[in-house]
Amino acid sequence: MSALAEITDKVASFGLTFLVHAAFALVFFALGRIRWWLSTLALLWAVLGIYLLWAELLSPRFGETLLSELGWSGVVGQHLAIATPQLAAVGASYLLHRRDQRRRRIGDGECPACGYPVAGSRCPECGRRTP
Ligand SMILES: [Zn+2]
Numbered sequence: 317m318s319a320l321a322e323i324t325d326k327v328a329s330f331g332l333t334f335l336v337h338a339a340f341a342l343v344f345f346a347l348g349r350i351r352w353w354l355s356t357l358a359l360l361w362a363v364l365g366i367y368l369l370w371a372e373l374l375s376p377r378f379g380e381t382l383l384s385e386l387g388w389s390g391v392v393g394q395h396l397a398i399a400t401p402q403l404a405a406v407g408a409s410y411l412l413h414r415r416d417q418r419r420r421r422i423g424d425g426e427c428p429a430c431g432y433p434v435a436g437s438r439c440p441e442c443g444r445r446t447p
Contacts, residue, residue, distance in 0.1 A: 327372060327386060327394065334397040337365060341401035348409025355409035358402035365398040422447060 328336070340361055348355025373379050373391065383391070418428040427434050432441035439446055 327369070327382060327390075330390070330393045330397050333394055334401065337362070337398050338401040341405040344402065345405040345409055348405065349412070352409045352413035355406045358405045362399045362402035366395060369394055369398065 341358055344355045344358035344361065347357065369391075373383055375382075386394070421428045421431055425433060425435075427439035427442060427444060427446055429444050430439060430442045432439055434440065434446045437446060438444065
């Protein structure tokens, strides 16, 4: 009985895992507002979280019991709870970066697609219409 209680403490619930990783994803998203690529640190965080999960699942002492208790659906759920917030942080940072870049280029009289200076209605570099 005490061994079972010890094992259930090993892996957090889906909700708690998601909340913790969502909190870190917000930090990585905030970093991504400074430089969008800083948000990619979230991917390293997700890899670390998945590595630690598998370190528990493959441990000779608890792994088998843990897997039987979680089930494969629980394992997949833990992966989703770890990776989804981090992927959302990187994706949102990149999309906001692209939006800001496009606005800045239009404001500076540059092609929003390639950044080449444009005077007319078409970019002389890539041929796209400019707003
Ligand atoms: Zn262009």
